Amino acid sequence: CSSFSKTLAPGYRVGWTAPGRFKPRIESLKFTNSMATVTAPQMAIADFLQSGGYDRYLRNLRRRLAAQLQQMSHAVAAHFPAGTKMTRPQGGYVLWLELPPAVDALELHRRALLERISIAPGPIFSAKQKYRNFIRLSCGLTWTEKVDRAVRRLGELCARLAARR
Numbered sequence: 674c675s676s677f678s679k680t681l682a683p684g685y686r687v688g689w690t691a692p693g694r695f696k697p698r699i700e701s702l703k704f705t706n707s708m709a710t711v712t713a714p715q716m717a718i719a720d721f722l723q724s725g726g727y728d729r730y731l732r733n734l735r736r737r738l739a740a741q742l743q744q745m746s747h748a749v750a751a752h753f754p755a756g757t758k759m760t761r762p763q764g765g766y767v768l769w770l771e772l773p774p775a776v777d778a779l780e781l782h783r784r785a786l787l788e789r790i791s792i793a794p795g796p797i798f799s800a801k802q803k804y805r806n807f808i809r810l811s812c813g814l815t816w817t818e819k820v821d822r823a824v825r826r827l828g829e830l831c832a833r834l835a836a837r838r
Contacts (some may be wrong), residue, residue: 674688674689674690674699675688677718680730680731680734681730685714685718686707686711686714687714687715737815738766738812739766741812741813741814742766744812744821745768745810745816745824746759746768748821748824748825748828749768749770749810749824751828752825752829753770753772753827753828753832754772754773754831754832754835754836756773756774756835757772757831758771767809767811767812768809768810768812769807769808770808770809771806771807772807772835773806773831775806775834775835775836775837776806776834777806777834778794778795778805778806778807778808779794779796779805780834781794781808781834782794782808784834785827785830788823792808792810792827793809793810794807794808795807795808810824
């Protein structure tokens with residue numbers, strides 16, 4: 674099962690399940706949670722799927738996201754302090770950055786938020802508060818001068834924190 678929320682529009686609230694041994698339970702949960710889904714979005718998505726439009730849309734989306742990932746990678750390489758290591762996890766359009774050991778990702782997160790820059794600090798991905806000097810950057814935003822400035826500024830904040838030791 675899955676949905677079209679991430680690729681088309683969250684507001685559609687349309688997804689799918691494969692029939693099988695869990696079908697009665699899934700139908701019961703669906704009915705309990707929302708009783709019915711609005712028909713118009715379901716019909717529109719069905720037409721989009723049948724016409725081949727969704728496949729074309731996904732190919733275009735993947736190309737754009739790959740380009741944005743590449744732009745973000747170049748910006749991080751250019752603006753983050755020495756010692757920053759970059760990983761591209763499979764299955765998503767994000768970058769996982771290991772920052773210099775002196776950088777506290779939670780402190781970087783707080784400072785970035787003051788400048789309206791959103792990052793995911795590494796400790797939120799661990800129940801044991803690991804990854805204190807890691808952050809995750811989303812590459813889902815269309816690359817603009819504003820995004821470029823934000824990455825540059827984030828690199829400056831990171832460098833400032835790295836220099837404290």
